[in-house]
Amino acid sequence: MILITHERLELEALTAQARGPSNGAVVTFLGTTRDRTEGRRVLYLEYEAYGPMVDNKLQEILGEIRERWGITDAVVAHRIGRLEVGEVSLVVAVAAPHRKEAFAACTYIVDRIKETVPIWKKEVFEDGHVWVGSEEAGVTTSDSGPDAGSG
């Protein structure tokens, strides 16, 4: 299941979507928004997605874990729009009969999301903002030219 939403991500409900009676293991990943980046205090965040392509890429990734591990019980949910510090931006939940595959597939999905899914995060500070690629990057991938500041 794939979900791109402005609403709050509910871990329990999303994980329930992935669980099934023949699965003994569920591994989840939560990406949460941090309060600081390189010592600067973050006021809030904004996520922007290239919607249709995000869907395509996530479907591809779910196809890959089906192929590699035979896993069909997986949920990927990404929140977009404005998020407060500490809120959850990404939930990945993978269920499998045994834990080894569940851990491997969940790690794989998160890695692939970071590599190929077009979603960007804006960190807003008191004195400006930066665009970074992912909720964990912590590195300013934008330059800091004169027109990049105070949004």
Next chain:
Amino acid sequence: MILITHERLELEALTAQARGPSNGAVVTFLGTTRDRTEGRRVLYLEYEAYGPMVDNKLQEILGEIRERWGITDAVVAHRIGRLEVGEVSLVVAVAAPHRKEAFAACTYIVDRIKETVPIWKKEVFEDGHVWVGSEEAGVTTSDSGPDAGSG
């Protein structure tokens, strides 16, 4: 945090215990009870723990991830007593600044729990029961002597 309880394990609440504003990643593991073992339908399950030693061993394991990854934000909760099929027996939640450590430490905790923590599971079938070591084992580690049946 360590919790051994007869009550239902609440994923959202337990995960919240591990999260913090400086953590960007939370990885959780859920062990759930399956409906079949080697084709036999499971009616329900019972978990039994050697309580004080479980506590000691889990504290040791949390000490190990603190040592290895500097991670202090981790929760381990194990349910004991009677569980219905599909219910959650184990929740491990690990929060870290970045996802790599969170995945590594969560995998490590679950592996170590299976190796060293004295908790046993009884799978009850229509025509008997078996004791197995862990909720994922799926292998009867007890023998099937004449006095091992129908509990």
Next chain:
Amino acid sequence: MKVRVHLFALYRERLGCGQVEVELPAVASVEALLQSLVETYPSLARLVPNTMVAVNQEYAGRSDALHEGDEVALIPPVSGGRL
């Protein structure tokens, strides 16, 4: 021919707009489109070397040909290095 170019994140802010239409010669590559964009919007010049380009929602190479009506998107780097 005309192609529509979607802009996100930093690019959208730089150009003040989420999409632009670009007029190109009948035979044109992704690279030609980028050059045309940089001429029109010089503030993109420093960013373009690290940009990925998607054509009809698939990542494309710089030498790939474009076609009338293609949906192009400039993809700023998605992920930082420090994970």
Next chain:
Amino acid sequence: MKVRVHLFALYRERLGCGQVEVELPAVASVEALLQSLVETYPSLARLVPNTMVAVNQEYAGRSDALHEGDEVALIPPVSGGRL
């Protein structure tokens, strides 16, 4: 000396009881305790080779010495092989 032995899971069911007190010579090892238990409860004989033993809540070796008042536990195998 006396030691208290905790029994879990299959062992508890076999003996019909969660703990037993065992009288041992003043100098005795874990191995000696296991032999004494098997004599009293022959149904344990086949299980004991795969049993771990904890003394005062720490895993112990077969040759470790026991002491008056020790809390011993027989630990059936915790985990199956197929993960």
